[in-house]
Every structure is written in structure tokens, then in C-alpha cells.
Amino acid sequence: MLQTRVIPCLQLRGESLVKTIQFNKFGYIGDPVNTVKIFNDLYVDELAFIDITATVEKREPNYKILAEIADECFMPLSYGGGIDSLHKAENVFKIGFEKMILNSAPFYNLSVITEIAKIYGSQAVVVAVDVKKNFWGKYEVYSNSGKVNQKKDPKDWVKMVEDAGAGEILLTSIDREGTWKGFDSALVKQVAEATQLPLIANGGANSIESISGVVKDAGASAVALGSMVVYQAKDLGVLVNFPDREKLENAIR
Amino acid sequence: MITIIDYGLGNLGSVKNMLKKIGVESEISKDLDTVKKAKKIILPGVGAFDPAMERLTNNALRDVLDEKVLQEKVPILGICLGMQLLTEGSEEGQLPGLGWVPARSYKFSADKFPDLKIPHMGWNLVVKTNQHLLTEEFTDDFRFYFVHSYYVKVHEPKYSILSARYGLVFDAAIQNMNIMGAQFHAEKSHRYGMKLFQNFATI
Numbered sequence: 001m002l003q004t005r006v007i008p009c010l011q012l013r014g015e016s017l018v019k020t021i022q023f024n025k026f027g028y029i030g031d032p033v034n035t036v037k038i039f040n041d042l043y044v045d046e047l048a049f050i051d052i053t054a055t056v057e058k059r060e061p062n063y064k065i066l067a068e069i070a071d072e073c074f075m076p077l078s079y080g081g082g083i084d085s086l087h088k089a090e091n092v093f094k095i096g097f098e099k100m101i102l103n104s105a106p107f108y109n110l111s112v113i114t115e116i117a118k119i120y121g122s123q124a125v126v127v128a129v130d131v132k133k134n135f136w137g138k139y140e141v142y143s144n145s146g147k148v149n150q151k152k153d154p155k156d157w158v159k160m161v162e163d164a165g166a167g168e169i170l171l172t173s174i175d176r177e178g179t180w181k182g183f184d185s186a187l188v189k190q191v192a193e194a195t196q197l198p199l200i201a202n203g204g205a206n207s208i209e210s211i212s213g214v215v216k217d218a219g220a221s222a223v224a225l226g227s228m229v230v231y232q233a234k235d236l237g238v239l240v241n242f243p244d245r246e247k248l249e250n251a252i253r
Numbered sequence: 254m255i256t257i258i259d260y261g262l263g264n265l266g267s268v269k270n271m272l273k274k275i276g277v278e279s280e281i282s283k284d285l286d287t288v289k290k291a292k293k294i295i296l297p298g299v300g301a302f303d304p305a306m307e308r309l310t311n312n313a314l315r316d317v318l319d320e321k322v323l324q325e326k327v328p329i330l331g332i333c334l335g336m337q338l339l340t341e342g343s344e345e346g347q348l349p350g351l352g353w354v355p356a357r358s359y360k361f362s363a364d365k366f367p368d369l370k371i372p373h374m375g376w377n378l379v380v381k382t383n384q385h386l387l388t389e390e391f392t393d394d395f396r397f398y399f400v401h402s403y404y405v406k407v408h409e410p411k412y413s414i415l416s417a418r419y420g421l422v423f424d425a426a427i428q429n430m431n432i433m434g435a436q437f438h439a440e441k442s443h444r445y446g447m448k449l450f451q452n453f454a455t456i
Contacts, residue, residue, distance in 0.1 A: 005375065043444055045443075074443045074446060074447070075441055076441050096270075123372050
């Protein structure tokens with residue numbers, strides 16, 4: 001039996017961990033390495049890191065911080081941010097990360113997915129699909145930290161990246177991200193149905209019930225948590241935490 | 254002191270970090286003289302079977318390891334591909350394996366299990382098949398992080414110590430005297446991996 005994965009998804013901005021709201025305004029959470037130590041002590045089963053300014057600032061991943069994180073982590077790790085070539089991916093794999101998360105690069109060069117998958121396997125390539133609803137209620141895919149509208153339907157885009165060799169989809173609702181308003185189940189459902197790949201639902205989690213709902217009703221294979229694992233509750237202070245495992249397992253079962 | 258063999262493949266840093274976390278000294282080395290002095294060995298590995306066997310053989314590591322493991326009976330733990338290398342061979346490659354454990358490696362067949370995603374990737378429960386020092390104090394809730402497209406089956410049940418199910422039941426940990434192997438990434442399986450390494454350190 002394989003368990004449903006519940007993955008803290010942490011955001012790096014420069015040297016600090018932050019938490020954004022709708023990819024826009026953000027609050028400081030603290031030092032990434034110290035935070036990782038806490039998740040390590042909480043025995044979470046997987047962690048994802050996203051450097052939210054690497055692509056926008058056109059720079060390489062911060063290998064130094066990533067190495068410090070990998071030194072403290074005894075669980076599978078994913079990294080996203082500024083990965084636009086096999087070479088950069090290789091650098092991060094070598095540090096001890098298992099998966100690369102790609103968001104912007106495939107729009108300009110779809111074959112980067114194929115190149116990484118050929119060497120490291122499809123399971124090592126996650127494509128982050130960031131989605132916003134437009135004025136007429138139509139879903140559109142965004143890149144570059146939510147700044148560039150790629151004017152693509154997420155259902156079409158996941159098929160393209162699946163064909164290119166991606167192994168997993170990290171689907172984020174930008175409208176819900178950091179809002180504690182619950183997942184966009186309609187979005188998750190239609191994208192999950194459009195792809196064979198495992199889909200991680202992200203954006204809007206507010207409770208164990210919201211997590212079990214998006215898995216059971218919308219068909220997500222895994223769930224990413226942001227605000228829920230770094231704040232005490234909505235509008236309260238920073239508290240690195242993880243939902244009670246037993247309650248979580250009972251809810252998802 | 255545990256010597257982690259560096260033949261150019263595998264997540265060596267993560268293994269060393271976890272050993273450090275549980276207070277076990279280790280060294281990463283490809284130097285033949287260092288390996289000759291090893292008291293306990295970990296053979297990690299990720300990637301494809303044949304390139305890994307080639308690297309072991311070309312580096313002359315193979316001869317030193319044969320001496321250490323078969324003559325001196327130094328405890329060795331193969332991890333992931335490192336465990337598959339302990340077997341007689343794999344459907345993945347043409348080269349024979351080390352042949353230290355009577356077992357072989359086979360491909361997860363998409364024909365027999367069309368619903369299975371390959372590789373088998375993620376956390377999975379393990380079941381004890383035989384008592385062994387490596388799995389002492391393992392309880393029913395022990396689970397590990399797996400990433401593999403090929404699985405191992407032992408030729409006789411006595412060589413198996415843990416099994417897991419992914420479509421079919423395969424051997425998740427194997428042994429033959431001082432030789433041990435684990436299919437999962439113990440170094441990425443937090444408290445459960447730490448327990449396994451602790452056990453290996455005290456063997």
C-alpha cells in the first residue's frame with residue numbers, strides 16, 4: 001500500500017523562507033535551514049523547495065543554501081526555481097535533491113523536460129503548472145512566478161509536458177494560494193482527468209478536511225501544503241508544524 | 254567506522270549525513286588502500302546496472318571488494334542499485350552481477366500490471382520474511398522510500414529478510430552471511446532509515 005503524500009512546499013526568496021499570498025505579497029517565515037530541521041524532526045515524508053525569484057532575477061539556483069538544506073534532510077527533496085537546463089538540474093541532483101520542479105523553462109524549450117528525464121528518469125521531473133482564472137472564468141497557465149500569462153488551457157499544457165517526459169504535475173491555483181480558502185476542486189478535477197501523471201494539488205489548503213476532499217473528490221494523488229505548515233492558523237504568527245499524522249491518515253483513507 | 258564506496262554513482266552525501274546524525278563515523282572513499290582497511294562497507298548506487306558493474310570492475314575495486322567480503326567476511330550493505338549489484342545479474346543489463354547473494358533482478362512488467370506506474374516510487378510498507386540483525390526492532394508500521402524500475406527475487410526464501418508489494422511481492426532486503434542489501438533508500442527514509450543504519454552499525 002502506498003500512502004497519499006502530503007508535502008510541505010516551502011518558498012525561498014533570497015536567503016529567507018517566505019510565504020506568498022496569490023504569488024504576490026509575502027510574509028517572512030525565517031531561516032530555511034532551521035525550518036528544515038523542524039520538518040526533519042517532524043518526520044515529514046517529502047519536502048519541496050521553490051526559489052520564487054530565481055527565474056525572475058535570471059540567476060542560478062542558490063547552490064549553497066540547497067546544500068545546507070540537503071545536509072539536514074533525511075527525506076526525499078524536490079527543488080524548483082531557475083532550472084532551465086540539464087546542467088543546472090545536474091548540479092542540484094548532485095547536492096542530494098531527487099526531483100526537479102520546472103515551471104517557466106518548458107514554455108521556451110519543452111525539450112529540457114525530455115533531456116532531464118532521459119538521464120534521471122521521468123520520476124525526477126515535476127512540472128509546476130500555475131493557474132489563474134481570467135475575467136470570463138476560464139483557466140489560464142502562468143509562468144515566471146505568475147507574471148507571464150502563457151494563454152494556455154492547463155488541460156492542454158499537462159498533455160504536452162506529459163508527452164515530453166514529465167513524471168508528475170504540481171498544480172497550483174494562484175487565486176487560492178496562501179488564502180486558506182480551500183482547494184479549487186473544479187480545477188484539480190479537470191486537470192487530473194486530463195493526465196495520466198500523478199498530480200499534486202496546491203493552493204488553498206486550510207484543514208485536514210480540505211486535504212482529504214481534494215484527494216477523494218477531485219482526484220489529486222498528493223497534496224502540497226504552504227501556509228498550513230508555517231502558520232499557527234490564518235492571520236496568526238509563524239509556527240512550523242505538520243498536521244497530526246493519524247488524523248491525516250484516517251481522513252485520507 | 255563505515256566506508257562508503259565511491260565509484261561515481263549514488264547519493265553518497267545523504268548516506269554519510271544520516272550516519273553522522275545517528276553518531277556513526279563514516280568515510281566516503283574510492284581509494285583502494287582505504288577500502289582495503291575498511292571494517293564495514295556500504296555500497297550505494299543509482300542508475301543503470303551495466304555502467305555500475307563496469308565502474309566497479311574498471312576501478313579495480315572489484316578485486317579489493319571480493320577479498321574484503323568473501324575472504325575477510327567484512328559486513329557490507331548494498332543500497333538500491335547497490336543491492337541489485339549483489340545479485341547474479343539483472344534484466345536491465347548484460348554483465349553478470351557480483352553474485353554474492355543467490356538472487357536476480359527483474360523488470361517490473363507493465364504488461365502484467367498495466368495500472369502500475371513504473372518506477373515504483375514512494376513510501377511503501379515492508380514485511381519481515383526472516384529474522385535478521387539488520388531489521389531488529391522493526392515493527393509493522395515501518396515504511397521506506399523506494400525508487401526503482403527493477404526488483405530483486407531471491408532463489409531461496411532464506412536469503413530474504415524483508416519483502417514489499419508493488420503489483421507483485423518482491424524482496425526489499427536480502428542477505429547472505431555478512432552480505433546485506435536494501436532496495437529502498439534508507440538514507441531518505443528518516444526515522445526508519447536511521448533504525449536500519451543503527452542496526453547495521455552494531456552488526
